[in-house]
Amino acid sequence: MSALLKRRFVDQIKVLFGAEPSKPKEIGPAAQQIHFYKKGNRDLIAEKLHARAHATPSHKWRNRRWATLIFANLLFTLSFFLDIQILEGALTASRFVGFHLIDLNSALQVMLAHKHIINNLLIGTGTVLVLWVLLGGRTFCSWVCPYHLLAEWAEKIHLFLVSKKLVTDQNIDRRLRSVFWVIFALLAVATGYTVFEAISPTGILSRALIYGPGLALLWVLALLFFEVFFSRRAWCRYACPIGLTYGVVGIVSPVRILYKLDGCFHEGDCRKVCLVPHVLDTVIKGRAVEPEVPIGPDCTRCGLCVDVCPTGSLSFDVKGLSKLA
Amino acid sequence: MSEIDDEVAGDNSDSNPPRQPAGNGKPAVSIAKRQTNRRRVLRTILLTGGVLGAAMSGFLPLVYAQKKRLRPPGALDEKDFLGSCIKCGQCVQVCPVSAIKLADLVDGMGVGTPYIDPRAQACDFSCDAVQCILACPTGSLTYHKPDFLPVRPGAALAAKPILIAKENDPEPTLNMHERIGVARLTRPEACLAVQGKGFKGQTRGPDFKGQLRYMTVDRWKPVKVSSHPYDVAECDLCVRECPVKGAISIETVFAPDGSQRKSPVVHEPCVGCGVCEMVCPVEPAAITIEAGEVWKL
Numbered sequence: 001m002s003a004l005l006k007r008r009f010v011d012q013i014k015v016l017f018g019a020e021p022s023k024p025k026e027i028g029p030a031a032q033q034i035h036f037y038k039k040g041n042r043d044l045i046a047e048k049l050h051a052r053a054h055a056t057p058s059h060k061w062r063n064r065r066w067a068t069l070i071f072a073n074l075l076f077t078l079s080f081f082l083d084i085q086i087l088e089g090a091l092t093a094s095r096f097v098g099f100h101l102i103d104l105n106s107a108l109q110v111m112l113a114h115k116h117i118i119n120n121l122l123i124g125t126g127t128v129l130v131l132w133v134l135l136g137g138r139t140f141c142s143w144v145c146p147y148h149l150l151a152e153w154a155e156k157i158h159l160f161l162v163s164k165k166l167v168t169d170q171n172i173d174r175r176l177r178s179v180f181w182v183i184f185a186l187l188a189v190a191t192g193y194t195v196f197e198a199i200s201p202t203g204i205l206s207r208a209l210i211y212g213p214g215l216a217l218l219w220v221l222a223l224l225f226f227e228v229f230f231s232r233r234a235w236c237r238y239a240c241p242i243g244l245t246y247g248v249v250g251i252v253s254p255v256r257i258l259y260k261l262d263g264c265f266h267e268g269d270c271r272k273v274c275l276v277p278h279v280l281d282t283v284i285k286g287r288a289v290e291p292e293v294p295i296g297p298d299c300t301r302c303g304l305c306v307d308v309c310p311t312g313s314l315s316f317d318v319k320g321l322s323k324l325a
Numbered sequence: 326m327s328e329i330d331d332e333v334a335g336d337n338s339d340s341n342p343p344r345q346p347a348g349n350g351k352p353a354v355s356i357a358k359r360q361t362n363r364r365r366v367l368r369t370i371l372l373t374g375g376v377l378g379a380a381m382s383g384f385l386p387l388v389y390a391q392k393k394r395l396r397p398p399g400a401l402d403e404k405d406f407l408g409s410c411i412k413c414g415q416c417v418q419v420c421p422v423s424a425i426k427l428a429d430l431v432d433g434m435g436v437g438t439p440y441i442d443p444r445a446q447a448c449d450f451s452c453d454a455v456q457c458i459l460a461c462p463t464g465s466l467t468y469h470k471p472d473f474l475p476v477r478p479g480a481a482l483a484a485k486p487i488l489i490a491k492e493n494d495p496e497p498t499l500n501m502h503e504r505i506g507v508a509r510l511t512r513p514e515a516c517l518a519v520q521g522k523g524f525k526g527q528t529r530g531p532d533f534k535g536q537l538r539y540m541t542v543d544r545w546k547p548v549k550v551s552s553h554p555y556d557v558a559e560c561d562l563c564v565r566e567c568p569v570k571g572a573i574s575i576e577t578v579f580a581p582d583g584s585q586r587k588s589p590v591v592h593e594p595c596v597g598c599g600v601c602e603m604v605c606p607v608e609p610a611a612i613t614i615e616a617g618e619v620w621k622l
Binding site for chain 2: 079080088089090091092093094095100102103106107110113114116118120121124170171172173176179180183184187191192193194195196197198199203204207210211214215216218219222226231234238239
């Protein structure tokens with residue numbers, strides 16, 4: 001990794017905790033050459049229009065992701081409903097054919113509140129940690145979390161209302177998520193009670209899917225209402241401590257989205273569909289420090305940008321391996 | 326928005342002179358931008374308040390902690406239980422008689438925490454091994470309480486309870502060290518045994534969905550209580566169906582006025598499973614579980 005990319009990497013971690021992405025102070029010579037070449041290049045503009053005209057919208061990664069998300073949650077439900085005992089429990093803690101799996105944020109809350117860690121808790125947490133380090137940290141959010149899917153549909157309604165000029169997206173300070181994380185951790189330590197678990201829409205929805213609906217779903221509805229009429233994807237973007245916990249795991253994960261400067265026309269379609277557009281600041285004209293830049297840890301690896309990119313400049317990548325897609 | 330600005334700036338940078346920074350070294354901020362920023366701060370405060378306000382509702386179970394509720398076997402004391410339960414429902418999934426339910430928002434006992442409503446479905450230990458404790462990933466339900474947690478006086482069982490169903494097995498006991506409650510004859514005047522009455526028919530009626538393991542029917546398969554009608558000259562259903570050895574018996578007692586009568590009497594081995602409450606034929610039950618109660622001499 002070049003020194004520039006290392007600096008970029010540190011910036012991306014800051015962005016994860018809520019810092020605004022900034023313009024890089026220095027651009028590598030190889031990237032500089034591409035940036036320079038692109039400026040006012042008529043051929044390139046012609047090519048851009050051509051590619052635009054022929055681009056067919058793909059939903060490959062979205063479909064795979066939705067299928068995975070629905071399958072994972074269905075497996076929980078069916079395991080209990082049909083008593084096939086493959087995946088017992090809920091998203092907060094479960095057993096996959098006997099192996100303990102425990103959600104990292106829930107485990108953290110319990111450890112901080114109860115201050116006593118039994119072996120099963122440690123084993124389950126360790127297994128899940130390894131799993132999501134391998135799979136990409138916030139991959140949990142977009143590929144497993146049931147709230148993410150509902151919020152995605154709510155987002156569609158929100159964007160429709162925005163296009164009709166009925167609502168506007170009220171953005172909120174992203175540092176709030178880190179503040180919430182700290183507040184909920186401190187509350188758990190101080191009160192000896194897992195406060196966040198009471199309002200976690202992930203836990204509430206997962207239990208509702210498995211054990212039947214309850215009134216706690218009203219809180220989830222309230223969140224969706226807020227997202228439709230006030231602030232786009234507010235819970236996932238500005239509040240959810242689970243996302244931050246998995247985001248930290250994503251810092252060391254080899255699975256990420258890789259950006260290639262070469263073919264990019266800087267049209268910004270990817271940033272329009274992205275849940276966390278601040279991770280894609282690299283694609284803004286003049287910001288890529290190297291010809292290839294990995295996207296930061298706050299990225300949920302949902303693949304919407306990969307689907308929407310007309311030039312294939314964004315793709316899934318495993319550090320050290322050849323490309324997946 | 327920032328993107329459009331950036332791209333426009335990038336495209337025109339050849340023809341336009343570079344923008345001059347404001348005198349104080351910071352970029353000038355327009356009035357509109359400042360207003361936008363202020364609104365954003367207000368919205369941020371709004372969302373903070375909203376989420377934390379909702380989170381405060383999570384503390385309601387602690388406020389209500391005075392109101393006792395029956396937790397599954399092996400549960401830690403209420404406050405420790407609420408702190409350690411990860412709300413996954415694995416205890417719910419392994420229970421053969423579906424005695425364990427998860428609390429909802431309005432139950433005031435912690436969203437997603439397990440509880441038992443013994444009148445609807447008691448724990449009859451038909452799993453033999455207290456499966457719910459085995460399933461718990463965080464030690465909220467535990468065979469061995471960690472040393473740093475105190476045992477309330479009277480909560481500890483004098484001996485491991487002997488399960489009548491496996492009395493003849495090499496290991497007849499349940500691996501339980503503390504009781505989850507104690508049964509008490511709360512309405513003696515309603516008790517059929519106290520009145521000297523018998524009972525004939527289905528206890529709790531034909532529509533009752535509760536299940537119980539009847540050793541005479543099948544050791545491994547609990548059946549519906551409604552499928553097992555009774556015909557007893559003197560009602561002793563609570564004693565008859567109690568799964569724990571020596572926990573309850575019908576005794577001759579003296580009433581306050583000096584007269585003799587029969588009455589169910591609860592003894593020290595009672596673990597608080599609630600089978601007596603479930604099978605009690607009178608409505609509401611004459612014998613009930615005092616959740617989280619300890620044994621008092």
